[in-house]
Ligand SMILES: O=C(O)CCC(=O)C(=O)O
């Protein structure tokens with residue numbers, strides 16, 4: 001049939017179409033920048049690169065990505081926690097004190113218990129007190145209950161040092177007591193126990209950590225440990241952080257090691273000024289502090305026992 005408008009028959013159209021298609025096949029598409037370069041074993045190389053990329057991705061994500069963060073420095077947490085099964089030895093021991101047995105063992109973090117002003121007051125006490133002595137290695141402690149203060153490679157009693165009258169005032173002591181009581185009540189609430197069953201115990205101390213080379217084993221704060229094994233009287237441990245991870249120091253995160261074979265199971269807490277970390281002191285909570293790589297990290301370890309015979313009194317003015 002002939003198209004009235006063009007006067008071309010269907011057969012002619014088919015013929016023209018075929019010719020066009022043939023033309024396309026005959027003309028190769030030119031590469032804008034010339035032909036793709038070829039090199040020997042091109043396929044093997046490109047496959048190798050893809051496999052390397054996949055391996056790099058797997059290595060990178062398993063290295064850091066799977067570690068769990070309980071608290072980042074930037075978080076402001078009213079309360080965040082995790083429960084874990086109590087270690088049986090811990091449970092057997094704490095059962096001697098029935099009102100002190102936790103509903104579940106675990107760890108909790110709160111940024112709302114202690115105010116920034118309270119944290120700053122205690123930071124100044126730590127700075128002033130430790131400046132009277134201080135370890136020659138990377139870890140200094142000050143225990144205002146016993147008076148123990150790191151001094152070079154030894155310890156001295158701060159209350160025997162000249163100038164010690166000034167490092168802590170009556171109002172600092174009152175704040176210390178308020179903070180300790182707030183932490184005690186939070187521990188009781190989180191673990192479902194009676195706060196009257198908790199007593200402050202030894203050692204409760206300020207710590208100052210830096211990247212100085214260690215001089216004695218006391219300076220090596222980065223080893224994995226269980227508090228109940230290091231400090232026999234502990235049942236509940238708490239830390240109050242006085243400086244900020246990343247701003248005041250680098251490194252120095254607190255790390256729970258849930259499975260020593262699998263670092264990606266580690267649970268980390270980044271210190272934040274005024275942040276309180278509380279946990280049961282048994283083998284369900286092995287932990288360490290990462291080495292501080294720069295700056296200075298200040299904290300207070302506030303420790304509680306359920307054994308009244310192991311309790312210590314609130315610090316007094318000297
Ligand atoms: O400073 C910390 O974050 C933890 C210190 C610690 O593990 C301890 O005093 O037993």
Ligand SMILES: [Fe+2]
Pocket residue numbers: 225226227287
């Ligand atoms: Fe510890």
